[in-house]
Amino acid sequence: MADLQEVKKMLEARVQTLSAKVDEIEDDLREPADPDFAEQATEAEADEVLEGLESSALLEIAQINAALARIEEGTYGECATCGEPVGDKRLEAIPHAAQCINCASK
């Protein structure tokens, strides 16, 4: 198992990066629409992409916050579904993984 304090620092840094990204997206989305209709259509499409990026960033933030809570509770690294270890390899790849590979692939 990796050093939990290190994992915590890494997750907190990731939340900060994602929050900054969400702020940036919010700023972009708030930009006034272009008066040119063709431009507006392009912007509407771009906004949809941005909204998609924003919701996936917000989802990841929520998952990371849940992982941080599990670190506090001392249940980090246990599968939320079956209670088995999530596995070091999987946690290395996805530090905020809440489920072991078996439960996650069901």
Ligand SMILES: [Zn+2]
């Ligand atoms: Zn499991």
